Amino acid sequence: MATLKVPITVEDHAQGPENAEVILVEYGDYECPHCGRAYPIVQQVQKHFGKRLRLVFRNFPLSEMHPHAEAAAEVAEFAGAQGKFWEMHDRLFENQARLGEALFLDLSEKLELSTTALRQALEQGTFEARVRADFKGGVRSGVNGTPTFFINGHRHDGSFEFETLVSAIHQAMGTAKSA
Amino acid sequence: MAQSNPSNVTPIHGGGILAGGAVAPNFTLHVTPDQTLTLSDLLGRPVILAFYPADWSPVCGDQMALYNEILPEFHKFGAELLGVSVDGPWCHDAFAQNRHLHFPLLADFEPKGAVARKYGAYRATDGFCERALFVIDKNGVISWSYCSPVAVNPGADGILQALEDLPK
Numbered sequence: 001m002a003t004l005k006v007p008i009t010v011e012d013h014a015q016g017p018e019n020a021e022v023i024l025v026e027y028g029d030y031e032c033p034h035c036g037r038a039y040p041i042v043q044q045v046q047k048h049f050g051k052r053l054r055l056v057f058r059n060f061p062l063s064e065m066h067p068h069a070e071a072a073a074e075v076a077e078f079a080g081a082q083g084k085f086w087e088m089h090d091r092l093f094e095n096q097a098r099l100g101e102a103l104f105l106d107l108s109e110k111l112e113l114s115t116t117a118l119r120q121a122l123e124q125g126t127f128e129a130r131v132r133a134d135f136k137g138g139v140r141s142g143v144n145g146t147p148t149f150f151i152n153g154h155r156h157d158g159s160f161e162f163e164t165l166v167s168a169i170h171q172a173m174g175t176a177k178s179a
Numbered sequence: 180m181a182q183s184n185p186s187n188v189t190p191i192h193g194g195g196i197l198a199g200g201a202v203a204p205n206f207t208l209h210v211t212p213d214q215t216l217t218l219s220d221l222l223g224r225p226v227i228l229a230f231y232p233a234d235w236s237p238v239c240g241d242q243m244a245l246y247n248e249i250l251p252e253f254h255k256f257g258a259e260l261l262g263v264s265v266d267g268p269w270c271h272d273a274f275a276q277n278r279h280l281h282f283p284l285l286a287d288f289e290p291k292g293a294v295a296r297k298y299g300a301y302r303a304t305d306g307f308c309e310r311a312l313f314v315i316d317k318n319g320v321i322s323w324s325y326c327s328p329v330a331v332n333p334g335a336d337g338i339l340q341a342l343e344d345l346p347k
Contacts, residue, residue: 002336064247064279139249144334145241157331 002142002155008056013085015046016054022169025056025150027138030073030092031066031099032146038160039093045165053169057089059134060146068099070131075104077127078118084111196299196311196326203228203315204297208285209268216261216283219319225258225345226315227338230300230308232329234266234274234284242310242332247280249335256342258314261285265292265307300326314341 004025008014026042028035046055059077061069072092079088091107092099101122108118121127138148142155149156149165151172158164197203203226207217218226231242243262246253253260262284266274271284287294292308295301300311310327323341327333 002334005336062244062248064281065244135248136252139252139335140339142334142336144332145245 002144004150004153004155005141006137012056012058013080013089014054014056015086017051018054020054021052021173022049022152023054023056023150024165024169025058025153027058027060027134027141027143027146027148027150029059029061029066029069029146030076030089030096031069032062033096034145034160035147036093036096038147039090041160041162041165044162045169048162048166049169052173057085058138059131060138060143060148061131061135062146070128071101071104071122072099073131073134074122074125074127075108075118077130078121079108079111079113081127082113084113087111196309196324197297197313197321199321199323201321203313203319203321204294205319206294206297208263208287208294210283210285211272212268216285218315221259222319223317225256225317225322225342226313227253227258227260227342228263228298228313228315229260230263230287230295230298230311230313232302232305232307232310233264234270243274243280243284244278245332246335247278247282249339250281252335252339253342256345258342263287263294263308265295302329305329312338314338314345316345 008023008025024045042055046053059073061073063070076085076088076092079085088107088111095103104118105115108115141150147160149160151168156168158168203218205217205219207215210216229242229246246260250260260282262282265287267288268286271286275284287308292301295308298311298313300309302309310329310333312325312333313321314323316322322345325333325337
């Protein structure tokens with residue numbers, strides 16, 4: 001069974017309390033249609049568990065397949081460096097069909113981030129190393145496609161349908177599924 | 180595991196894949212319709228042999244596409260990655276172009292699955308290869324192997340670990 005090899009640190013993008021019962025890590029790609037489909041499901045899962053769950057998102061852009069995936073990941077990191085990771089993360093998934101420079105600049109403007117700084121960051125690859133580090137850590141942990149989820153450090157090999165995720169998380173909590 | 184007499188081992192599904200320590204059976208397979216590749220030509224550097232069921236698996240980030248992304252990590256070890264399935268060379272060609280694969284796909288096409296059988300990685304009842312991974316050292320000896328359930332993409336963590344564990 002594949003396990004998460006890179007521990008969660010303060011550098012990670014996370015939502016939910018640090019001491020939550022369950023930590024759900026998603027390795028995702030903003031251009032991957034499956035990740036796009038998982039996005040609202042993960043939100044439902046977060047809602048379902050409330051403060052009992054902490055969500056961590058890490059980059060796993062499949063750039064050979066998805067021409068905008070790497071840039072999108074860097075855009076999210078750019079926003080993250082200014083405390084707006086999740087705002088950007090959500091908007092990227094919500095506008096998955098329109099990924100590209102025009103959208104990146106548009107979103108950055110909407111989030112009141114400097115478009116000049118964004119252009120520069122993309123051109124200079126400021127966040128490339130960060131994205132690459134996520135990717136490498138994912139490979140080492142047995143990420144085998146996108147999205148790949150880890151529940152309390154164990155790779156979730158089932159589907160990412162709401163029911164499946166919820167029941168796997170319940171299992172990790174050591175409680176029987178109640179709902 | 181089937182380690183004692185690798186050259187004669189032709190197990191069917193369930194017989195187990197060749198394990199670490201066995202000499203990697205040599206083979207020559209088509210890599211394109213008019214080119215072949217012989218395993219022993221790669222002696223001197225590690226080889227990753229990835230048997231997989233079929234081209235055109237309908238999922239995003241399927242096994243070959245994933246390895247394609249990870250290729251630079253494999254190359255850091257000087258390793259050569261070879262994908263193998265029973266699909267023919269024209270099929271591989273189209274698949275590799277479609278997915279922008281930057282490594283060779285070998286056609287274990289005629290006689291069908293003959294190489295996979297030598298490695299114990301053929302599913303006779305299904306007529307395609309197991310999802311079986313082999314890391315072969317620079318001397319042509321299997322140093323690590325792993326057979327994943329056919330529906331589970333094994334990822335690359337095991338391969339990278341095996342490459343790391345190779346004597347320098």
